[in-house]
Amino acid sequence: MDPDTLLTTTRSVRRKLDLDRQVEPEVLTECLSIAQQAPIAGAFVDGFRWLVIRDQHLKNQLAGMIRAAGERSQAEYGHLAPPRTLASGRYLLDILERIPVYVLPCLSGRPTGGNALLSAFYGSVYPALWSLQLALRSRGLGSSIVGYHLAEHESDAAELLGIPDGVTQVSLLAVGYTTTTTFSPGARPPIQEITYYDHWGKTG
Numbered sequence: 652m653d654p655d656t657l658l659t660t661t662r663s664v665r666r667k668l669d670l671d672r673q674v675e676p677e678v679l680t681e682c683l684s685i686a687q688q689a690p691i692a693g694a695f696v697d698g699f700r701w702l703v704i705r706d707q708h709l710k711n712q713l714a715g716m717i718r719a720a721g722e723r724s725q726a727e728y729g730h731l732a733p734p735r736t737l738a739s740g741r742y743l744l745d746i747l748e749r750i751p752v753y754v755l756p757c758l759s760g761r762p763t764g765g766n767a768l769l770s771a772f773y774g775s776v777y778p779a780l781w782s783l784q785l786a787l788r789s790r791g792l793g794s795s796i797v798g799y800h801l802a803e804h805e806s807d808a809a810e811l812l813g814i815p816d817g818v819t820q821v822s823l824l825a826v827g828y829t830t831t832t833t834f835s836p837g838a839r840p841p842i843q844e845i846t847y848y849d850h851w852g853k854t855g
């Protein structure tokens with residue numbers, strides 16, 4: 652797949668996850684090692700960890716946390732999402748236990764301070780997360796961020812998974828093979844409308 656196609660057709664996959672196909676550990680390791688090459692603020696390099704969750708009992712427990720928080724979040728904020736996205740988000744909550752693998756990127760420390768620090772903290776994880784999504788896609792796997800449990804169950808998940816105090820769970824990625832390899836670019840506003848030149852609001 653050429654890079655532009657990969658970049659424009661890597662979607663949040665929810666309905667098209669193959670729930671019956673296991674993800675081989677070596678494929679995941681390969682994708683994680685690619686993702687590890689993403690940019691990261693120097694101060695955070697040593698504190699980055701991936702926690703891969705495959706055990707069914709642990710997935711069941713996590714699924715309960717994600718669903719409880721996700722239902723509340725969707726009830727409160729669902730009207731802000733396009734109906735199709737909301738429906739597929741709702742579907743994802745229904746099938747959480749059957750998702751083959753969860754990947755939880757974690758960073759040592761708690762994000763505090765001003766915008767520069769917060770930006771560096773979270774910005775040290777999302778490039779790697781996106782690289783992981785791209786590497787997965789290029790191997791026939793799909794993923795979706797589903798980090799609802801962070802809102803109210805981060806400490807419960809930490810206890811379940813033995814994550815030490817002071818380590819922040821930044822997101823959660825649901826991973827599996829996909830039932831199709833054909834994906835299209837997503838709906839986004841025209842680039843001319845959201846790009847300004849030299850002055851806020853100046854589109855040309």
Ligand SMILES: Cc1cc2nc3c(=O)[nH]c(=O)nc-3n(C[C@H](O)[C@H](O)[C@H](O)COP(=O)(O)O)c2cc1C
Binds near residue numbers: 662664740838
């Ligand atoms: C920081 C972040 C958090 C997200 N959280 C969720 C989530 O909790 N549940 C979910 O279904 N999708 C989540 N998503 C995925 C978005 O809903 C998704 O990107 C959006 O629907 C657009 O779809 P696309 O990625 O296929 O273009 C999240 C994405 C980002 C970047």
